[in-house]
Amino acid sequence: MVMVSSTQSQNKPLLTCSKCEYFTGIPVIDLACPDDAKNLIVKACQEYGFFKVINHGVPLWLVSGLEDETMGFFNMSQSEKRKYSPPNPSGYGSKTIGPNGDVGWIEYLLFASNDFSTNSKTFSLLAKKYVEAVRKLGCEILELVAEGLKIQPKSVLSRMLRDEKADTVFRLNHYPPCPDPPNPNPDNRVGFGEHTDPHLISIARSNTTPGLQICLPNGTWASVPPDHTSFFINVDDLLQVMTNGRFKSVKHRVVTNKMKSRVSMIYFGGPPLTEKISPLGSLMEPGEESLYHEFTWFEYKSCTYKTRLGDDRLSFFHKG
Numbered sequence: 001m002v003m004v005s006s007t008q009s010q011n012k013p014l015l016t017c018s019k020c021e022y023f024t025g026i027p028v029i030d031l032a033c034p035d036d037a038k039n040l041i042v043k044a045c046q047e048y049g050f051f052k053v054i055n056h057g058v059p060l061w062l063v064s065g066l067e068d069e070t071m072g073f074f075n076m077s078q079s080e081k082r083k084y085s086p087p088n089p090s091g092y093g094s095k096t097i098g099p100n101g102d103v104g105w106i107e108y109l110l111f112a113s114n115d116f117s118t119n120s121k122t123f124s125l126l127a128k129k130y131v132e133a134v135r136k137l138g139c140e141i142l143e144l145v146a147e148g149l150k151i152q153p154k155s156v157l158s159r160m161l162r163d164e165k166a167d168t169v170f171r172l173n174h175y176p177p178c179p180d181p182p183n184p185n186p187d188n189r190v191g192f193g194e195h196t197d198p199h200l201i202s203i204a205r206s207n208t209t210p211g212l213q214i215c216l217p218n219g220t221w222a223s224v225p226p227d228h229t230s231f232f233i234n235v236d237d238l239l240q241v242m243t244n245g246r247f248k249s250v251k252h253r254v255v256t257n258k259m260k261s262r263v264s265m266i267y268f269g270g271p272p273l274t275e276k277i278s279p280l281g282s283l284m285e286p287g288e289e290s291l292y293h294e295f296t297w298f299e300y301k302s303c304t305y306k307t308r309l310g311d312d313r314l315s316f317f318h319k320g
């Protein structure tokens, strides 16, 4: 089965996906069977912080329509695309990721509000519909989580994504084919470096080009088999805190591909900025203590933007 051993930080080789085999153990959740799904989702969140959903109800025409429009944007000239930069907080970015010196073999569009304006009206319309559809999917998944954890009310998590002040980011990534670098430094092949996502839940979908890898509990990197018809769900940092560490915020990265370009679309579902984040009372066992100091999403988000991509941001809020 696997893959590339160990993490970048240990300077072990980072192979491109053409040289990796796929990990076959990714949990697959069929949303057409909610009774099974609720327990399988909880298991997947505890074990990997990652799973794939099928029978999700998001129409294929919407997904492929948005992918075509997205490629329409990235196929424009660099000078046209630059008109939409910098990605601060919304806009076009190329090579640099975040404000603190991270780089990758990538160009992207970030949207930090419900305004998806670009050069194309069709893009904006489809993006709005798509984000609405994946937000609903996120709510459905978080309700299954509550049911699987046997906590009440079942909207205890989903209400944060439903809130009109919910703080959402939508990201469209394009990883162009990456020829072998003249200097075979593995860092030159990183599409998007290793990190965890800061929000509650991330919902990702990509074309048929591989590249996404997740870090398994034993520290090895597993290549995720691409599936353009499904969605991949990440447990994010806030959900790890709200479950007092029962769920794992999954470390992941994207490696480049020599031949094919990769496009991905990711919805990051977060709560309103003022939301206080601490473990869910209904989940705590008698006498169980919170592993984390309480913080607001605003505080966590501010901290996130002061860190490098691969930093362990949760450690700043860990007790003891």
Ligand code: GA4
Pocket: 097, 098, 099, 100, 102, 110, 169, 171, 195, 196, 197, 198, 268, 304, 305, 307, 308, 309
């Ligand atoms: C990782 C998850 C999302 O892509 C993102 C990223 C954000 C950015 O690209 O601006 C960050 C990164 C992400 C975490 C650390 C900081 C901020 C880049 C970076 C180095 C949009 C997000 O919310 O956090």
